[in-house]
Amino acid sequence: MTIRLGLVGLGKIARDQHLPAIAATDGLALAAIASRHAGLPDLPHFHDVDALIASDVSIDAVTLCTPPQGRFQQARAALLAGKHLMLEKPPGMSIAEVEALGRLAKAKGLTIFTTWHSREAAAVEPARAFLARHDIRSVKIEWKEDVRHWHPGQQWIWEPGGLGVFDPGINALSIVTRILPEAMHLTEATLQFPENCASPIAADLTFATESGLPVSAAFDFRQTGPQTWDIIVDTSGGTLKLSLGGSRLSINGVEQMAEEDREYRNLYRRFAELVATGQSELDLSPLVHVADAFLLGRRIVVEPFYD
């Protein structure tokens, strides 16, 4: 069976990753685009998901690549119309709204897939296997990038629900919640808000695992020069370093592997499997940690940010 997909929100990530991954996945066919200002040659194009659903174009599933604000209404419309649903990260603006989508998908017998693309980076599973075999002493996350380079003109990131620096930071949290053998919880946080923005530009977080191991995270959107997407774990078997967003793995400085990333191809293959087998995958743990940071974080106002 071929799953006919409608892609909603033809922006940066849709063009960079979703289109090539859909084209490379057996059993999927891109059937339509819904985006207010963009379309693709030779494909039906609609202003938004409601217009797509109301049309006579037949689709089985919807992928949402829009910003988190507004996702809930789009996702709900898709589920109510009987379409399976794949959500870009973060899966929504709040935990409760994604839980509501999960209940609706279940009631309708549809697949919902909250994707965390960074978990599919090539070195994440090897790191998880290593950590399962060694005692962990501490974890240090450093996720620092230049917002002007990676998110030019994306005003939604600075609005309520846009997450600010947690937009990339949640990728680190998605990896850590995958590779650590035990759960963790936030104990302390400091968030830096530009005086003209509703979302933070930097954050320092302290977590403890269930057995009390320290996990620290430093997120910053103001990094120029070399970019840093590293997770360093001190273990009984040496120092594990995941770098380049989970793409590379070294132990005690020795490179362990260098494989091609297949993040989005893995996500679409998994989505096709979930639909075919009538299952869902809905993991909110990275978003829970972000919500806790907004609950617990001490807020500092810093200089205004202009793109």
Ligand code: NAP
């Ligand atoms: P983007 O470039 O701003 O694209 C989002 C698209 O959604 C826009 O082009 C826009 O197309 C549409 N849209 C619908 N409602 C919108 C609204 N109210 N405000 C702005 N755009 C709206 O953003 P993106 O970087 O692709 O990110 C989209 C989602 O993917 C985010 O949740 C982000 O966290 C996630 N993501 C991004 C990256 C990345 O590297 N950029 C990586 C992984 C995941 P129309 O104007 O045509 O409707």
